[in-house]
Amino acid sequence: DVQLVESGGGSVQVGGSLRISCTAPVYAYRNCMGWFRQAPGKEREWVASVYTTDGTKYYTDSVRDRFTISQDNTEKTVHLQMNRVTPDDTAMYYCFVDDPTLNPPLLASRCGSWNRAGATLDLDYWDQGTQVTVS
Numbered sequence: 001d002v003q004l005v006e007s008g009g010g011s012v013q014v015g016g017s018l019r020i021s022c023t024a025p026v027y028a029y030r031n032c033m034g035w036f037r038q039a040p041g042k043e044r045e046w047v048a049s050v051y052t053t054d055g056t057k058y059y060t061d062s063v064r065d066r067f068t069i070s071q072d073n074t075e076k077t078v079h080l081q082m083n084r085v086t087p088d089d090t091a092m093y094y095c096f097v098d099d100p101t102l103n104p105p106l107l108a109s110r111c112g113s114w115n116r117a118g119a120t121l122d123l124d125y126w127d128q129g130t131q132v133t134v135s
Contacts (some may be wrong), residue, residue, distance in 0.1 A: 009130030022095030
């Protein structure tokens with residue numbers, strides 16, 4: 001099992017900024033990590049991901065110019081810096097990591113592929129989620 005530890009989240013005003021972070025175990029870090037989010041009554045949607053082995057980043061269109069995903073290789077942590085937030089960003093944010101047993105080329109190709117129906121079914125490792133509320 002892969003245990004992820006998420007921190008951050010909370011309440012923020014419209015137009016403000018917030019950062020959430022997610023730490024993975026050493027053996028699972030060189031991988032694809034990122035976030036999905038789920039608003040009440042809606043399906044879980046992919047937000048952003050990073051292939052930590054080479055730093056390639058991916059974003060969904062609605063956050064591309066406002067959110068930044070980054071990594072800290074020493075701490076085995078990825079961060080999601082959320083700027084110019086809007087009420088539409090209100091959701092539970094779930095950190096994920098892909099299967100560390102997959103070969104690196106497959107991990108790399110999957111990392112930018114989460115913006116599709118059923119993507120959550122292909123991921124096994126999630127944290128408990130952190131609430132972000134914009135008002």
